[in-house]
Amino acid sequence: MPFAHAVFGFGHPYIESILLTSFTDLGLAEPILRAVTAEGYTNPTPIQAGVIPDMMAGRDIVGIAQTGTGKTAAFVLPILHKLHKLERPAPKTCAALILAPTRELAMQIADNVRSYSQFLGLSVTVVVGGVKPRAQIRALARGVDILVATPGRLEDHINTGALYIDKTNTVVLDEADQMMDLGFMPAIRRIMKQLPKARQTMLLSATMPKQIRALANDFLSNPSEISVAPQSRPIESIAQKVYFVGKQAKRQLLEELVLSPQIERTIIFTRTKHGANKVVINLEKRGLQAAAIHGNKSQNQRQKTLNAFRSGDLNILVATDIAARGIDIDDISHIINYELPNIPESYVHRIGRTARAGKSGVAISLMDGTERGFLRDIEKLTGITLERMESEYGKTYDASQEGKPANPRNFGNTFKKKPRRQGGRPGGQQGKPKAAQGRHGQKPKRRSNYKAA
Numbered sequence: 001m002p003f004a005h006a007v008f009g010f011g012h013p014y015i016e017s018i019l020l021t022s023f024t025d026l027g028l029a030e031p032i033l034r035a036v037t038a039e040g041y042t043n044p045t046p047i048q049a050g051v052i053p054d055m056m057a058g059r060d061i062v063g064i065a066q067t068g069t070g071k072t073a074a075f076v077l078p079i080l081h082k083l084h085k086l087e088r089p090a091p092k093t094c095a096a097l098i099l100a101p102t103r104e105l106a107m108q109i110a111d112n113v114r115s116y117s118q119f120l121g122l123s124v125t126v127v128v129g130g131v132k133p134r135a136q137i138r139a140l141a142r143g144v145d146i147l148v149a150t151p152g153r154l155e156d157h158i159n160t161g162a163l164y165i166d167k168t169n170t171v172v173l174d175e176a177d178q179m180m181d182l183g184f185m186p187a188i189r190r191i192m193k194q195l196p197k198a199r200q201t202m203l204l205s206a207t208m209p210k211q212i213r214a215l216a217n218d219f220l221s222n223p224s225e226i227s228v229a230p231q232s233r234p235i236e237s238i239a240q241k242v243y244f245v246g247k248q249a250k251r252q253l254l255e256e257l258v259l260s261p262q263i264e265r266t267i268i269f270t271r272t273k274h275g276a277n278k279v280v281i282n283l284e285k286r287g288l289q290a291a292a293i294h295g296n297k298s299q300n301q302r303q304k305t306l307n308a309f310r311s312g313d314l315n316i317l318v319a320t321d322i323a324a325r326g327i328d329i330d331d332i333s334h335i336i337n338y339e340l341p342n343i344p345e346s347y348v349h350r351i352g353r354t355a356r357a358g359k360s361g362v363a364i365s366l367m368d369g370t371e372r373g374f375l376r377d378i379e380k381l382t383g384i385t386l387e388r389m390e391s392e393y394g395k396t397y398d399a400s401q402e403g404k405p406a407n408p409r410n411f412g413n414t415f416k417k418k419p420r421r422q423g424g425r426p427g428g429q430q431g432k433p434k435a436a437q438g439r440h441g442q443k444p445k446r447r448s449n450y451k452a453a
C-alpha cells in the first residue's frame with residue numbers, strides 16, 4: 001500500500017514552514033486552543049504540525065515518533081476536535097479508542113486527554129489490568145467519549161459484553177512496536193477486526209519493524225506517513241558513559257554513584273523484576289529510599305510509586321523496561337543501567353527518560369563481562385561510542401577484550417576492596433554514615449514507604 005511520506009527533523013527543508021505554523025492556523029476549536037494555551041504551549045511541535053492537519057482532513061496516519069516529541073497531543077487534539085460537536089456515545093460504546101502498551105502510559109495519555117479537553121466536557125475512561133474491573137464496567141455502561149486502554153483488559157470487557165466497539169470510528173495504536181514486543185500483536189489484530197470498516201486509524205511507533213508495517217498495511221487505508229527525528233538515535237544532549245565492572249562490584253559502584261551529589265533524580269534499570277527488587281533492598285540497606293516498578297507490582301503500587309517519583313518525594317526509582325517508554329517526568333538527572341538491556345532499542349528508550357524538555361542528562365551503564373555483546377549491539381544501533389569510565393570498583397575498560405567471550409574469572413573478585421573512608425566526606429558530617437547525612441536537602445528515611453514486593 002502506498003504511503004504519502006513526509007519526514008520532519010531539524011535542518012530539513014520542511015522545518016522552516018513548520019516552525020511558522022501556530023496552533024490557531026490548524027483550525028482547532030476554540031476550547032481546545034484555550035486548553036493548549038493553558039498548558040503553556042506556544043507552537044505545535046513538528047509531529048503535531050504534520051499530523052493534526054491530516055487527521056483533521058480525515059486521513060489515516062502512520063506516525064514514526066518517540067515519546068518526547070509531543071506525539072500524544074498530535075493525536076489527541078484532532079480527536080477532541082472531531083468529537084466535541086458529536087452527541088454523547090450510546091451506553092457500552094466508546095467514540096474513540098486509544099490503545100497503549102502499558103498501564104502507566106495509558107494513564108498518562110488519559111491525563112493528557114483530560115488536560116486538553118478541560119473546556120469541552122468530554123468523558124474519558126481508562127481500562128487497564130491490575131485493578132478490579134467493576135468501576136471500569138460502570139463507566140463503560142454510561143458510554144464513553146474517549147477510552148484509553150491496554151489490549152488485555154479491553155478484550156476482557158469486549159468478551160463479557162461490557163463494551164461494544166463496532167461503532168467506534170476513531171482508533172489510535174500508540175507505541176505499536178512496544179505492544180508487539182509485549183506480545184500484544186494477536187490481541188490487537190483481533191480488536192481491529194471488530195472495529196467498523198469505516199473508521200479513522202492512527203498508528204504510532206518509535207520504530208517500524210516488518211510486523212508493524214504489515215499491521216499498517218492490513219488495517220490502515222492509504223495512510224499519510226509522518227516521521228520525526230531519526231529512528232533509534234538517542235538524544236544528543238545525553239552524556240553516555242559505561243563502567244566495565246565485575247558482577248560482584250556492581251552493587252558497590254551503584255551505591256557510590258547514587259550517593260554522589262550530582263545525581264538528583266535517577267531511574268535505575270534492571271533486566272528482571274527480581275533484579276529490581278534486589279537493587280531496592282540493597283539500597284535500603286544503605287539507608288537510601290528507593291522503590292521499584294515492574295510487572296509484578298499491583299497497579300496501585302505502581303501508580304503510588306510513580307506519583308512519589310513525579311512529585312519528588314522519591315528520588316530513586318528502580319524499574320524494568322516496562323518503565324522505559326512513554327513515562328514523561330521532568331528533571332531526571334541520571335539514568336543508570338544496572339544491567340544493560342538485551343534488546344538495544346530498549347537502551348534508547350531507557351535513556352530517553354532523561355534530558356527531557358530541552359534539558360541535558362547523563363546515562364551511566366554498568367557492564368559486566370557477560371554483557372559485552374549487549375554493549376556492542378547498543379553502539380551499533382545508536383552509532384555512538386559510550387565514554388569508558390574508570391572506578392576503583394571497576395576495571396579500566398579494556399578495548400582489546402571487546403568481542404572476546406566473557407571470562408568470569410576476570411570479574412568480580414579481583415577488584416581492590418575500597419578502603420573505608422576516614423572521617424567522612426569533605427564537608428560532610430563526621431562520623432555518620434554517608435546515607436544518614438541526607439541528600440538533596442531531604443531528611444533521609446531509613447526505609448522506603450513503598451517497599452518492594
Ligand code: AMP
Nearest residue numbers: 041043044045067068069070071072073
Ligand atoms: P509526548 O511526546 O506526547 O510524551 O510529549 C512530551 C512532552 O511535550 C509532554 O510533557 C508535553 O506536555 C509536551 N508538549 C507537547 N506538545 C507541546 C508543544 N506544542 N509545546 C511544548 N510542549 C509540548
